[in-house]
Structure formats: C-alpha cells, structure tokens
Amino acid sequence: MSFSPALLFYRAATTLVGPFAGLWLNARARNGKEDEDRVAERFGRYTQARPEGTLVWLHAASVGESGVALSLIEALAARDPSLSFVISTGTRTSADLVAKRAPPRTTHIYAPLDTAASVRRFLAYWRPDLGVFVESEIWPNLILAAEKQGVKLALVNARMSVKTLRQWENWPAAGKRLVKAFSFISAADGRTARALKRLRGEEISARGNLKLAAPAPSIDINARGSMLAQIGGRPIWLAASTHEGEDEIVLAAHERLRENFPNALLILVPRHPERGADIAKLAAGAPRRALRQPIADAPVYIADTLGELGLFYDLSPIALVAGSLAPHLKGHNPIEPAKLGAAILTGPYVESFQDLFDALFTAGGATSVDTPSSIAAAVTVLWRDDASRNEQLDSARRVAALGADAFNHTLTSLSALLPPQPRAPRAAHASA
Known part of the structure; x- marks a missing residue:
C-alpha cells in the first residue's frame, strides 16, 4: 500500500488495534449493540453455508442502506433467478430488517471488521463474484483486498456529507486510490458526484437517489x-x-x-x-x-x-x-x-x-x-x-x-459486471 501514506498508516493502525477488537465487541454486546451469538462474524468466521454458483455481495451500513440493498437484490433476482446474495450490515436493527424482508437465496451476515485478517477470512469464505457498496460505507482494507482478489466492485447511490467529502479531499491520493477500485460508481446527488469526479478524474453518474425508487413498505x-x-x-x-x-x-x-x-x-x-x-x-x-x-x-x-x-x-x-x-x-x-x-x-x-x-x-x-x-x-x-x-x-x-431511471440504470450497470453465465448444452440431433 505504498501508493498512499494515509492508506499505509491506516493498514498499520488497524493491524495494531486488531487484537483488542474482541474486548470492544464484547463490551458492545453487553450493551445490546452487538448480537453476542454472532460476534464471530465480525472476525470473518461464519456458520452459514456459501451457496453454489454466482454470488452477489452487498454491503450496507444500517437500516436505510439495507432497504436500498434489498430492493436491488429483489430486482437482480427477478432478472436472473440463478443468482445468490449475501448482504453484510453493521447494526442489529439492520439485521432485524433483513431478517423480515430478505428474499429467497439471500443470506445476512454482520460486516467483518476492517482488519487484514478479518477481511481475508471473509473473502476466502464467501468468494463473491460482485461486491456492491451502498451509499457511504468506504472500508479501505475490505475494498482493496476484494479488488486484489479480482472481485468486481460497485459503489451505488454514493451519498457523502460535506465533512466526509472534505476528509477525502484532504487525502487525495488515498481517495483517488479507493474510488479507482470500483468498476462502477453512481451518486445520489450532484455534490457527491462532483467530489468523486475530482478524485476519479472522470464523470460520475448522478441520475438520482435510489431511495426514490424503493417500493412503499408493505402494510399488514x-x-x-x-x-x-x-x-x-x-x-x-x-x-x-x-x-x-x-x-x-x-x-x-x-x-x-x-x-x-x-x-x-x-x-x-x-x-x-x-x-x-x-x-x-x-x-x-x-x-x-x-x-x-x-x-x-x-x-x-x-x-x-x-x-x-x-x-x-x-x-x-x-x-x-x-x-x-x-x-x-x-x-x-x-x-x-x-x-x-x-x-x-x-x-x-x-x-x-x-x-x-x-x-x-x-x-x-x-x-x-x-x-x-x-x-x-x-x-x-x-x-x-x-x-x-x-x-x-x-x-x-x-x-x-x-427514482425509476436511476434504479434501472444501476441494475443494468451491475448486471454488466456479473460473470457471463455458462451456456446450456445444445440437445443432440440424430442425423437424417
């Protein structure tokens, strides 16, 4: 990670604090902020089985981002029923939401800590074919390790506060390196699109906020x-x-x-x-x-x-x-x-x-x-x-x-990043 002193420092810092993460997570679990039965997932250790075939991984921070991710899952599955999905989130409330709304062939996990060891175990276990980050969850170790492993990455509905954007602009080498890791980026608003364009050096799609396209919640x-x-x-x-x-x-x-x-x-x-x-x-x-x-x-x-x-x-x-x-x-x-x-x-x-x-x-x-x-x-x-x-x-x-145009554009762009599906064998024909 010599390409950026900031990223090099981040990698070193997360390596140093990694051994103490268990103490922090256990304290959060005692306060009800972590699911104590699933803390191991934060370290990249899982009991859920990885499904066969093409796997799309979506990462969302909390409830709002999870709603967007679930809408994308439903639409992608409708286009290709053979796809399987894993959605990683960071909060218990988002986990509860996913449990209620997750479509078939969708597995929820808690996001791994952004340490080299946790990220390595996560990627080795799930082997995603496509990784979709929703809105503002930018974890450097996770992104760069996934890119190195050959996972196609997308950042969708990017929406960052003025403070966050200013931080990235203060560390332009790190920001540029991270946004270059994504094969596709779409922004939810013009402010984010302009800032990402300055970092990436190319136009960023800003057709609208995907939350506009989310269906109304179901009513009992x-x-x-x-x-x-x-x-x-x-x-x-x-x-x-x-x-x-x-x-x-x-x-x-x-x-x-x-x-x-x-x-x-x-x-x-x-x-x-x-x-x-x-x-x-x-x-x-x-x-x-x-x-x-x-x-x-x-x-x-x-x-x-x-x-x-x-x-x-x-x-x-x-x-x-x-x-x-x-x-x-x-x-x-x-x-x-x-x-x-x-x-x-x-x-x-x-x-x-x-x-x-x-x-x-x-x-x-x-x-x-x-x-x-x-x-x-x-x-x-x-x-x-x-x-x-x-x-x-x-x-x-x-x-x-x-929001319909932005949503459809995002779906088409994500589908283009998926590996081609193998063709079904042709039936044999007897000669005349």
Whole structure:
C-alpha cells in the first residue's frame, strides 16, 4: 500500500488495534449493540453455508442502506433467478430488517471488521463474484483486498456529507486510490458526484437517489384494521423515527394541539424501539405497542416496534420525519411517507437527505418546522385544509416518482459486471 501514506498508516493502525477488537465487541454486546451469538462474524468466521454458483455481495451500513440493498437484490433476482446474495450490515436493527424482508437465496451476515485478517477470512469464505457498496460505507482494507482478489466492485447511490467529502479531499491520493477500485460508481446527488469526479478524474453518474425508487413498505392489513378501530374518528398525526431530545419537542407540540383538538392523538415511533419505556414515562405513562396495550382514550401512543413504520405512515394524514430537530442529527428518508400518503413535516437538520428535501421543498411537497409552536401550527393547517394537504401530497408523490431511471440504470450497470453465465448444452440431433 505504498501508493498512499494515509492508506499505509491506516493498514498499520488497524493491524495494531486488531487484537483488542474482541474486548470492544464484547463490551458492545453487553450493551445490546452487538448480537453476542454472532460476534464471530465480525472476525470473518461464519456458520452459514456459501451457496453454489454466482454470488452477489452487498454491503450496507444500517437500516436505510439495507432497504436500498434489498430492493436491488429483489430486482437482480427477478432478472436472473440463478443468482445468490449475501448482504453484510453493521447494526442489529439492520439485521432485524433483513431478517423480515430478505428474499429467497439471500443470506445476512454482520460486516467483518476492517482488519487484514478479518477481511481475508471473509473473502476466502464467501468468494463473491460482485461486491456492491451502498451509499457511504468506504472500508479501505475490505475494498482493496476484494479488488486484489479480482472481485468486481460497485459503489451505488454514493451519498457523502460535506465533512466526509472534505476528509477525502484532504487525502487525495488515498481517495483517488479507493474510488479507482470500483468498476462502477453512481451518486445520489450532484455534490457527491462532483467530489468523486475530482478524485476519479472522470464523470460520475448522478441520475438520482435510489431511495426514490424503493417500493412503499408493505402494510399488514389486519393490523391496519385493528388500529383504525382503536383510533376511530380522532384527528391523528405521527412523529416518525424520533431520537433522544426530540420527544420532548414533539410532546410539547401535541399539548398545544390539544388546546384546540382535545381528542387529538399523537403516534410516536422512536428510531430505536428500546427507548419505548423511557418515552412512555415522558408521556405520562402512554400505552406502548410493544406491550400490546390498547390506545383507548390516551392522547399519545408509543409505537415501539420494529418494521411497522409503514403501517403508521399509512394511518396518519400528517407525519413529522424526525431525526431532524437537533443540530447533531441529519434527518431520515422522507420517501416512505410520500409514497404512503402522509403529508411531510421535517425539522431543519436534514444533511443526510438534503437533496431529497431540497427537491420536496422546491416542489411544495414538505413543510419545515423547528419548534413546538411551529409544529402545532403546521399540523393544524394540514388538518383543517384538505385541499392544501392533498396538494402537498401530490407534489411529494411526483418527487418520489423520479427514482425509476436511476434504479434501472444501476441494475443494468451491475448486471454488466456479473460473470457471463455458462451456456446450456445444445440437445443432440440424430442425423437424417
């Protein structure tokens, strides 16, 4: 790795800290941040069998990236049913999502640590034919070792923050070496495309964000009917994927709303379901879905389960996409509510999805809020003015429909990187 002092230093540093990784992972497992039964996967040791035939490996950081990866898997499998897939992720919540949504012939594993030994074992075991990195997961040892082994690599929907891009530009030799390892790169936004072009020295496709093309989450019809029966005719709104520090803002906004709408219902979905008990205390003992408690006449309902956010977007005419109300947060994906018919509110801190929100704001498909009073005012307007709400919904749906071209272009490019399939033998014909 003499081509870059930064990469040489990184390789040496990861080699030095590698022997201590077990202590770190075990501490994370004790805190519930790692699956203690699968910690060995972080070191490149697996119990799952590698399927025969062509294997496509997709690597995604967390829940949002995993959703894109799963959509790509479904589409690639539809084009070629003989393909098998392995998807590596870094968080327990993403593992749970994959367990719920993984198509046939798809295996989930936890991503290996980016140390030479773990990466070597991973590649020797799985022997992928194609590696697809989703969005912003750039692990130097993993990428360069895969390239050396002859694995075709793609970076899709690349989307990097200003801070991350600045770091790469501060280490241009390392950045250039890493992006050159990919046979195909597509960017989710123009900012990332321009920065990668400067590093790579060639045009980067920036047709749009693949999350725009992701299908709306499936809805459990029975659960929907049960929830509607409990809600009745009450005015409702949703606070989706809240983080610590946002719940108080949302609850204060709801108190203001109840001054004019005494029977209003707030459905609050925490980003991390394990926070449900703490949020329920903040909300004066609000009922929790994880405990199967009924809504009854409670003003707040805590939906602290995993994989049901689509259900609540579908039920709610208005949704605050949280993860956006504090400066240290960077926003969440607004496309699911756009596709499920919930008018979108968001806080000002949406750096991770700035391109999507900019498009929504330009089209009139979302409303920005930042305080309890502004949230309450926006919800009130959308409750009272059906025409305005429907106009905003239509605008958001038009923005959400723009991802099909980017998705199809990505599929075609990935298919071109796969090894050619062997031709079936021709049937023998008897001579006349």
